[in-house]
Amino acid sequence: MRHLRNLVVKFIATFAVLFIILGMIYDMSFGNIFSISLVLTLAAYLIGDMLILPRTNNTMATVADFGLAFLVIWLMGENLTYGDSLLMPALISAAAIALFETFFHKSIANQINQNNGNQQQSGNLRYQTEASEELTSSNSNNNRNENGQ
Template sequence: MKHVKALAIKFVSSLVLLSLILNLLFDMAFSNIFLITLVLGVAAYLIGDLMILPRTNNMVSTIADFDLALLIIWFMSKNLKFGDNYFSISLIAALGVALFEYMFHKYVANNVVPNKGGQQQTRPLQYQTEASEVLTPVRQDVRSSNEDYKKPE
């Protein structure tokens, strides 16, 4: 139920935001805005809010949502509407979506995503490689100073 509530908040807020930006500034039809909001809302919720946010911090997830919004809005507006500068439309709309997502991530982190130990993981994952001393095998015929060793003929 928490996910349905979060998706509804995200959808309505994004629909209002994108309607203000895309309809008032760029005269896009409401049906196109509704379709863009639907695709963007589901994709950003699954990728940005449920996959990236629990594993990283708010800023990384917001940047990922900005990139995703820019790509989805640009691609869909280019295919749904003709004759405008699609990149500037997409950039302005993606900036608005990113500002909203920054605040929405705080809600998701506190109310939707299960916290481990009562705290959200605020640092990124840390990967580490194993290092050791020399791993190259010593071959007797190359590095040996042993005089008893005979070289093969």
């Protein structure tokens, strides 16, 4: 259920960003925006949020999502439409989506920490040192034996 809610939130935000940028500014059709949003949402959730984010940090996952968004928007936009190049609209859209992803990743990370019982919290590491009597050198024992002690 958690994944479904995350996918819906991600799809709505992605669709809204793409509709504003590609639809209102660059006059792309509703169907093309919907298709790009659907593919981008599924790919970014699986790759960026489920694979990269748990293994790295928010910055790396956001950079990966930016690159993925740019490629998906640009390649799908070029294949679905005809006319002008979509290089600049894809860059603008990918930057806007990456901005959203920064905050979305924080939400996902909080959910992952809650599910793991907050076992590992960044910045709250507690190190312990173990000490024992074996730290004295063996030469001091030899000196005692030589002096007759």
